[in-house]
Amino acid sequence: MESPDRLNIAALFRRELSRFPRAVALELEDHLAESIDAQLALGKSLSEAREAALKTLGDLGELARDLRSTPSDPIWGGLRMPWQLRLLSLGWVAFGLICLSRVCTESNPTYLTIAGSLFFGLSGSAVGLSVLRRREVLRRWALRFSVGLGLVLVAKSLLVHSAPAILPVAPWVMPVMAAGALLSAWGLSRPGIRNAFL
């Protein structure tokens, strides 16, 4: 009999858990692992334990619907809005995208342009993603895309256009960027923040 400690619960229930947001899937994985542990202790086979664990969890479609209607996510949950604000947020997203495009089109953008573009672009994306919250896969990919786009734009702006002229007179740029990278790495190491992104 294989111990559930060594079982890959995520792989065992990949299809069933794919409909849930990452944080909920992690919570359900732990629940299913405990449940399988109890079933195996009763002498059931792994496939019997798997079926029993799923059965006690109930209708997963209904659970997914119930969870979607519950604003539980600490980052996105608080951003759920009525339709008027959603329309407004879509306008914000459009404005953010225009701002981001300025960084691409300007040959030598100022720090103000970069900061403003990133602020409006990323915050606009964040608000827009809350609208997409009901489409979990879209939300994840849109978030990855916006973070990736932001990083590419920063690299393009700082390294290609601005850095050669700025670095000699602004030695604080690299330490600030390094601190930002460390802060980002620390943030992504925190489960609550990481789960919102991955």
Add this chain to the structure above:
Amino acid sequence: MKINKDLVAASATPIILTLLQEGESYGYAIIQRVRELSEGEVIWTDGMLYPILHRLESQGLISARWGESESGRKRKYYRLEAPAKEAIDDERRQWNTMNLILARLWNPQTA
């Protein structure tokens, strides 16, 4: 005797809040505690617990933190927050009132 579904659903919130008064806990352990307390009379579908926990979290009655199980798996622990005390008192008053009304109806001589 099995408790009917509507009554189980209505009592879930006060049961969860009161159980968390015993200390921090997580989904599977809460379900097991309910089974133990009800001696099998109350059948909770395990999945019904999570929307309730998440709703209570969004209402600020409980908070959650990610920890690890003994086997190193990620586990979400819940605990009561200060406003929960008032909510539990309120639930207790409501359930006592309903209990009193039904007791008077069903046992008019003793009530």
